[in-house]
Amino acid sequence: MKKFDICIIGSGAGGALAAYGLQKKFDSIAIFEKGDWVKRSQTPLYALSHIYRDQGFVSGMGNALIGIPTGEAIGGTTVINSGTCFETPKAVIQEWKESLDINISYEELSPYFSKLRELLSIQKVSEDRISSGNKLFREGLQKLGFQNSFPLDRAEKECVGSGRCPFVCPEAAKQSTDVSILPKFLAQGGEVISNTSITHILEEKDKVLLYGKTKEGKKIKSECRTLVIAGGTLSSPILIRKNRLGSHWRKTGNELSIHPALKVLAQLSYPLESWNGVPQALGFKHPNFPALSFEGVFTPPQLASIVLPLDGKNLDDWLQNYNRVASFGVLAKDTSRGKVRSYPGFGLWVWYFLNQKDFLALREGARFMGLTYLAAGAQKVVLPFNGIQNEFSNFDELKNFNFSPLKPSQLYAMGFHPLGTCGMGRVVDDHLKLYGSQRIFVADGSVVPSSLGVNPQITIMALALRLAEQL
Ligand SMILES: Cc1cc2nc3c(=O)[nH]c(=O)nc-3n(C[C@H](O)[C@H](O)[C@H](O)COP(=O)(O)OP(=O)(O)OC[C@H]3O[C@@H](n4cnc5c(N)ncnc54)[C@H](O)[C@@H]3O)c2cc1C
Ligand code: SF4
Known part of the structure; x- marks a missing residue:
């Protein structure tokens, strides 16, 4: 011993x-x-x-x-x-x-x-390594009148922006x-x-x-x-x-708190190759959503299918054109809570109940990300929702869309920070x-x-x- x-x-x-x-x-x-x-x-x-x-x-x-x-x-x-x-x-x-x-x-x-x-x-992401999907989101924010996106601090040394963090x-x-x-x-x-x-x-x-x-x-x-x-x-x-x-x-x-998070993907008419550069390069705080933090994200092409809440021809279209795709994410400072247990023969069991306050904030955060990419010239965006229209190509349609039937069980969500x-x-x-x-x-x-x-x-x-x- x-x-x-x-x-x-x-x-x-x-x-x-x-x-x-x-x-x-x-x-x-x-x-x-x-x-x-x-x-x-x-x-x-x-x-x-x-x-x-x-x-x-x-x-x-x-x-x-x-x-x-x-x-x-x-x-x-x-x-x-x-x-x-x-x-x-x-x-x-x-x-x-x-x-x-x-x-x-x-x-x-x-x-x-x-x-x-x-x-x-720890250092700020330099402008030359910000991925094109992040830059496009910043362009959209500027078109909507927001100048306050910022490069994130990161733990990195000689990062070459290979997009795989x-x-x-x-x-x-x-x-x-x-x-x-x-x-x-x-x-x-x-x-x-x-x-x-x-x-x-x-x-x-x-x-x-x-x-x-x-x-x-x-x-x-x-x-x-x-x-x-x-x-x-x-x-x-x-x-x-x-x-x-x-x-x-x-x-x-x-x-248990988890920072529940959503991501929105946007398709452009021209190649972006968002996999080049730092995927989580920019952050943004919206004055109307104090509990939300917006941060860049991008999933490498090899795993693209798991982040798209689509099937059939729609999924095919996004996968075929993944070089023209950008994405951004949002996380909530959650007031919802959960718990963690382990049971013999079953193993780890995690329970988490997303309350209405966090759910509505996230839903509107996703809508805002879609609007931002449409303002930046995206042909269409896909929101992380199932069982309800989730692809939009028109700014006003998304802005006014009635998402009230949406329930937490229809979210395509992750919680990266237990x-x-x-x-x-x-x-x-x-x-x-x-x-x-x-x-x-x-x-x-x-x-x-x-x-x-x-x-x-x-x-x-x-x-x-x-x-x-x-x-
Ligand atoms: C995809 C993703 C992206 C993220 N991005 C960020 C980010 O950009 N910035 C940020 O601040 N945070 C980020 N996080 C979260 C952050 O990395 C974690 O919060 C942090 O690493 C947690 O630290 P920890 O010490 O609690 O546990 P961990 O870092 O998870 O370490 C726990 C370790 O304990 C080991 N272990 C567990 N049980 C046992 C056992 N019984 N015996 C031996 N070993 C055991 C596990 O194998 C594990 O290696 C991200 C998380 C994910 C999943
Ligand atoms: S995976 Fe690529 S972008 Fe991320 S730290 Fe490493 S070199 Fe930089």
């Missing part, structure tokens, strides 16, 4: 940064990771089928079916994310303070944001944690134990025991003085519940220590207690660095 000062479960945004920070203080640190190192030569389909958990099919069920993809690899979901970076909004930190009595301030997190700028080489960056330019953090951790003597799942955890007075198995089925056992659980929002609550860790394990898995299932103030304290435990901490998206309204990796990483400094 191997003994460590610190064991960490998971090597994604939270786990890798906690490991990096803790290395300054502790001699022996091991990260246990279910997934493997990724190969840069993988195709988008390979990435979807091998690195996305359950081939990307994990979904929140409720009044809508909403895909909630996460990554299982060294680097976790950062390997398949878009690289976009936002600091935690000051207003959200204030909400935490007021409604959950969480004692964290923006000023306290600010040095960690600065550190992350350096570690992840969510399907493993082929150039290792995106600064996922397997590229930016874990090589440093390994160089300083840290250990990354790949292809190994932790299944059982036992906290004793002076140590924590971990049990798990490798991909090949070999059983492993380890011991540490302190454990950091960073398996992600869908996995950490399952581990804590199953092993009845701490005093609040019954509360884990609740209060958060909150071991929230601070509910399951862990504001130092991320599991209530009722002496030796177990949680440092991943699950501790973020409410919907952020912005992409979460920097919040998760900053909280993990703060934990490492305080431990």
